[in-house]
Amino acid sequence: MNTTSGAEADVHRIHPDAVRAAQRDTSSHETLTYLADTFQMLANPTRLQIVEALSRRELCVWDLAAVVESSQSAVSHHLRQLRQMKIVRYRKEGRLAYYRLDDEHIEAIFRLGLEHVLEQ
Amino acid sequence: MNTTSGAEADVHRIHPDAVRAAQRDTSSHETLTYLADTFQMLANPTRLQIVEALSRRELCVWDLAAVVESSQSAVSHHLRQLRQMKIVRYRKEGRLAYYRLDDEHIEAIFRLGLEHVLEQ
DNA sequence: TAGATATATGAACACACGTTCATATATGTG
DNA sequence: CACATATATGAACGTGTGTTCATATATCTA
Numbered sequence: 001m002n003t004t005s006g007a008e009a010d011v012h013r014i015h016p017d018a019v020r021a022a023q024r025d026t027s028s029h030e031t032l033t034y035l036a037d038t039f040q041m042l043a044n045p046t047r048l049q050i051v052e053a054l055s056r057r058e059l060c061v062w063d064l065a066a067v068v069e070s071s072q073s074a075v076s077h078h079l080r081q082l083r084q085m086k087i088v089r090y091r092k093e094g095r096l097a098y099y100r101l102d103d104e105h106i107e108a109i110f111r112l113g114l115e116h117v118l119e120q
Numbered sequence: 121m122n123t124t125s126g127a128e129a130d131v132h133r134i135h136p137d138a139v140r141a142a143q144r145d146t147s148s149h150e151t152l153t154y155l156a157d158t159f160q161m162l163a164n165p166t167r168l169q170i171v172e173a174l175s176r177r178e179l180c181v182w183d184l185a186a187v188v189e190s191s192q193s194a195v196s197h198h199l200r201q202l203r204q205m206k207i208v209r210y211r212k213e214g215r216l217a218y219y220r221l222d223d224e225h226i227e228a229i230f231r232l233g234l235e236h237v238l239e240q
Numbered sequence: 241t242a243g244a245t246a247t248a249t250g251a252a253c254a255c256a257c258g259t260t261c262a263t264a265t266a267t268g269t270g
Numbered sequence: 271c272a273c274a275t276a277t278a279t280g281a282a283c284g285t286g287t288g289t290t291c292a293t294a295t296a297t298c299t300a
Binding site: 015018021023026029033034035036037038039040042043044047048049053056057062065067071072086105106109112113114115119 | 128132133134135138139141142143145146147149151152153154155156157158159160162163164165167168169172173176177179180182183185186187191192206216223225226228229232233234235236237238239240
């Protein structure tokens with residue numbers, strides 16, 4: 001990962017106790033990496049459109065493609081990622097796949113983010 | 121942007137009224153793009169470590185470099201991005217720059233995200 | 241069963257991102 | 271003023287991301 005920074009930081013110890021305190025209560029690298037991957041799913045305007053649409057109603061893939069004005073393929077690729085990161089789930093009804101948000105955390109995060117950017 | 125999808129979607133109108141309803145209450149593309157850029161800032165483990173550390177206490181750049189075990193340069197680049205997206209702010213005290221989170225939205229989003237991934 | 245339709249997926253390509261290295265700028269200290 | 275220190279930033283390089291195109295799979299219908 002990073003070999004020089006440890007030594008580098010040792011030379012520049014500005015507030016050693018603040019650093020130790022900050023290091024103490026930190027989430028594991030594994031958790032933060034997974035969390036970063038989760039936020040990554042929300043770091044794309046098309047996927048955010050999908051999330052916003054699904055926050056109101058269940059929709060099938062072609063509906064979503066129409067809403068976000070993108071190709072079926074692109075939407076399907078996005079949905080796979082969102083599925084893998086447990087942001088959406090779906091039910092199959094015949095040939096149709098109806099998608100919805102997986103839980104309320106995601107919608108809350110989306111709403112808070114929207115509030116944040118609209119307040120600037 | 122996308123030229124074929126409009127026509128493509130027209131052929132496959134599965135639930136026209138659901139699509140119209142979804143299209144009606146959608147945030148502007150500009151807003152969603154900005155929101156995506158904001159979430160992008162949280163889509164990196166090192167930046168999440170910075171956010172977590174700053175959610176507890178104000179820290180200067182070298183302190184942060186020590187906490188996240190990364191180089192001063194890398195941390196400074198991250199902080200510039202976080203500043204630009206209004207996620208952190210800082211005060212200058214002599215040669216030192218003390219960073220903190222810009223507002224409570226970001227911490228709430230971080231906490232909710234952490235809850236979400238820890239519940240899986 | 242043949243054909244149409246809904247969805248999923250692999251490959252490929254252009255572009256964005258994260259780090260490092262070198263160096264610039266600004267502020268303190270002897 | 272000369273030098274050390276804290277921070278910022280530009281260039282460059284490898285890697286990841288998002289879309290398209292082609293095509294596979296699954297399900298319905300005539």
